[in-house]
Amino acid sequence: MKKNGLIIAIDGPAAVGKSTMGKLIARELDFLYIDTGAIYRAITWKVLKNNINVSDENIISNLVSDTCITIEKVDCKSLNDYCHIFVDGEDITEEIRNPKIDQNVSQIARLPKIRKQLIYLQRKLAEKGNIVMEGRDIGSVILPQSDIKFYFTASEEERIKRRYKELIDKGYSIDYEEVKKQIIQRDKIDSKRKSAPLIKAKDAILIDSTEKSIEEVKDNILKIIKKYRECREKTN
Ligand code: DC
Numbered sequence: 001m002k003k004n005g006l007i008i009a010i011d012g013p014a015a016v017g018k019s020t021m022g023k024l025i026a027r028e029l030d031f032l033y034i035d036t037g038a039i040y041r042a043i044t045w046k047v048l049k050n051n052i053n054v055s056d057e058n059i060i061s062n063l064v065s066d067t068c069i070t071i072e073k074v075d076c077k078s079l080n081d082y083c084h085i086f087v088d089g090e091d092i093t094e095e096i097r098n099p100k101i102d103q104n105v106s107q108i109a110r111l112p113k114i115r116k117q118l119i120y121l122q123r124k125l126a127e128k129g130n131i132v133m134e135g136r137d138i139g140s141v142i143l144p145q146s147d148i149k150f151y152f153t154a155s156e157e158e159r160i161k162r163r164y165k166e167l168i169d170k171g172y173s174i175d176y177e178e179v180k181k182q183i184i185q186r187d188k189i190d191s192k193r194k195s196a197p198l199i200k201a202k203d204a205i206l207i208d209s210t211e212k213s214i215e216e217v218k219d220n221i222l223k224i225i226k227k228y229r230e231c232r233e234k235t236n
Contacts, residue, residue: 005129012152015163036135041096139201149204
């Protein structure tokens with residue numbers, strides 16, 4: 001896979017800035033950007049729409065088999081409109097950011113059968129290379145052969161503040177304490193589950209963005225990628 005282009009993996013907990021940074025880096029490098037959390041959110045959207053119990057693994061597994069998920073690059077100039085996600089042809093990019101999805105998505109993402117089913121789709125999306133893929137298990141499980149792995153972190157307080165601001169800016173009326181509860185709960189489920197929990201891959205580079213601006217983090221990451229490319233050219 002490496003021969004086809006660079007693969008950059010970004011993992012980390014909720015609201016740590018993976019999506020913003022992933023899109024900025026992909027735009028800068030003219031790479032494809034894949035937010036794998038959006039895939040779990042899309043399944044959650046369909047599960048809730050069909051009033052299926054979020055812990056019913058077998059029914060959800062059948063639903064996943066019957067679902068067509070596609071991701072399309074739409075407008076690289078706008079970070080909000082960078083990529084759209086479609087479920088069975090329906091554009092649900094906005095819907096999957098609803099707090100109701102936040103409340104339920106980790107319950108579905110912890111189901112081993114569902115994770116197994118979604119591995120193929122994620123690997124297929126990365127096949128051509130020149131990709132930035134972000135999630136919870138990209139460097140550890142989905143694409144362990146990634147050229148560069150980043151693991152993002154930021155203090156819990158900072159992440160809660162960021163997610164709260166993001167939801168308020170989008171027009172949701174939500175309580176700060178509710179956002180706090182959801183993020184803490186989601187991180188707990190994501191990192192304690194048996195199947196592909198959130199972990200820092202041994203060879204991942206740790207990026208702590210707590211007291212750093214977006215520009216600072218972006219410049220740092222681009223420098224690391226540039227160095228990697230230069231080394232790779234020299235050895236090839
Ligand atoms: O990154 P996000 O908040 O949009 O992700 C939504 C949920 O999906 C998150 O709580 C955990 C799950 N997820 C996962 O288990 N594995 C991934 N590779 C990406 C997301």
